[in-house]
Amino acid sequence: MLTINDITYRLGERLLLDHTGAAIPDGARVGFVGRNGTGKTTLFKIITGDLGTESGNISLPKGRRIGGVAQEAPGGPETLIEVVLAADTERTALMKESETATDPHRIAEIETRLADMGAHSAPARAAMVLHGLGFNEEAQQRPCSDFSGGWRMRVALAAVLFSEPDLLLLDEPTNYLDLEGTLWLYDYLERYPHTVIVISHDRELLDTSVDHIMHLDQGKLTLYRGGYSSFEKQRAEKQMQLARAKEKQDAERKHLQSFVDRFKAKATKARQAQSRVKRLEKMQTIAAIVDRDVQPFVFPGPEKPLSPPMIVLEDASAGYGERKVLSRLNLSLAPDDRIALLGSNGNGKSTFCKLIGGRLPAMAGEMKKSSKLETAYFAQHQLDELRIEDTPVGHLRDLMPDAPEAKVRSKAAQIGFPASKADTPVKLLSGGEKARLMLGLATFHGPHLLILDEPTNHLDIDSRTALVTAINDYPGAVMLVSHDRFLIEACADRLWLVSGGTVKNFDGDMEDYRSYVLDSAKAERRGKPAPEAGAAKPKSDERKEAATKRAAQGPLRQKLNLAEARISKLTGLIEKVDAALANGAFAREPDKALQISRQRAELAEALTAAEEEWLALGEELEGA
DSSP, X not given: OXXXXXXXXXXXXXXXXXXXXXXXXXXXXXEEEOOTTSSHHHHHHHHTTSSOOSEEEEEOOTTOOEEEOOSSOOOSSSBHHHHHHHTOHHHHHHXXXXXXXXXXXXXXXXXXXXXXXXXXXXXXXHHHHHHHTTOOHHHHTSBGGGSOXXXXXXXXXXXXXXXXXXXXXXXXXXXXXXXXXXXXXHHHHHTOSSEEEEEOOOHHHHHHSOSEEEEEETTEEEEEESOHHHHHHHHHHHHHHHHHHHHHHHHHHHHXXXXXXXXXXXXXXXXXXXXXXXXXXXXXXXXXOOOOOOOOOOOOOOSSOOOSOSEEEEXXXXXXXXXXXXXXXXXXXXXXXXXXEESOTTSSHHHHHHHHTTXXXXXEEEEEEOTTOOEEEEEGGGGGGXXXXXXXXXXXXXXXXXXXXXXXXXXXXXXXXXXXXXXXXXXXXXXXXXXXXXXXXXXXXXXXXXXXXXXXXXXXXXXXXXXXXXXXXXXXXXXXXXXXXXXXXXXXXXXXXXXXXXXXXXXXXXHHHHHHHHHHHHHHHTTOOOOOOOOSOXXXXXXXXXXXXXXXXXXXXXXXXXXXXXXXXXXXHHHHHHHHHXXXXXXXXXXXXXXXHHHHHHHHHXXXXXXXXXXXXXXXXXXX
């Protein structure tokens, strides 16, 4: 069992961990959650011994191995399979010793230990892990130096997974992966034989692959049993219980303080007053759970929608120079489409996004699109295009050169940078804040089509939920590339598979795609042909239902706004009537006063009806 005992840690003046602790059972799979910057990675460094603490300690049974992804990705001449096999240091040392050992007893010990640890099946296991993370048999025999930094981080992840430490620490492992690798990792962690703690903002991973949630908030750790959905429910119940307890305690405090204030000066009651002062001093304040509001994302829609189809591809091809990446493209986009692109990294998803976004011309065939089409394109690499010494206000001023300062700052607040945050240099912003700024700049002009390439990297769970809301509220078309299954399922109603040098419809949902990915990996390892991907047209009933839901939301929102305006108007009229009746304006006109009183009753009745309508519309919209 891993025991965290009364840990305290400060970073400068910030108290990240405040005399907190937790006990992690052996074999538990723990999702570690909390807002960005609360200290999750810091706690990992304390567990591994890389950081000391002001108080407390970490307790782990002697001999237990701790493993995590190396900070520096391997990049030498060794092949991928050699790097992964070398991660099991005991096997490597024993295999080396077995080549030179001469003592029969020692040779027997080595062979027995190698057999116990399954050393001779290790190459097959290492290949399986590498394959699951996106490396085929040919790639596994290539040197690490052949691969980019992102792919080498996958090798580092494969190495620690293969070594199977007793305590596995993973910090945002899906950030290195595409959707296919992420789906494989879900399945691997669900079956991991030892204890694992994973820092993640991937809600699907936290619901399918872990059995505990450890939450870090305001310097305190709390361990919950179950996945993330269960954690949310338990925490909401705890919030309600604490709120009721705090309300009861506040009432008792008020009663005790009232007695003290009333009788502390009277000799006959001094002793009773003093006893109540002591009770007040000993009463431990119940702190209600405070959820800090997440700034919403706002994606303005186009002033005028385009007529369908918005884009049509007819036997089109795309690529770079003379190298053709995609061909046989016969697809169309409607103004309200919600499309997620599936397929392993390297198959051409980014190429297709650049083609649709107008950043690449068609090499052959034809791409027809409206001359008025406005496209917003967001990709993670664009964060490097931000001027690190400039501020959010400075970036917005480029897009609003003639606008007054107040209007520029109002826009900055709208995209998530209110007050002093608007004047913070980009170099001091977090990764999530940079992504928020880039999204605000990309969508500034109200595009017809929004292309989002891995938008959730650096966003915590609450911010990802806010992003889902913004995408679903956005009236234009959306094309998504993401390893976040929750985002895809919440926002997309069409799936396109980028594979085999082309793009085609995938007939099925994300669970069907998960099965397809895992079955394909198993078939490839066994040397069998991969199963056929769903290439037929999407299920018409599902598309029709999704389109109907989207169409229903617009009128509902309009009705909801009208109901809110009516409530506001009726409330104002009632306040005016009440003020007139209270100041005696109709004291000498009893008939007029009676008439006004009747009007007030009618207004109150109308207000009740408007509020009931507003509640009903809100529930209907939430259902839609």
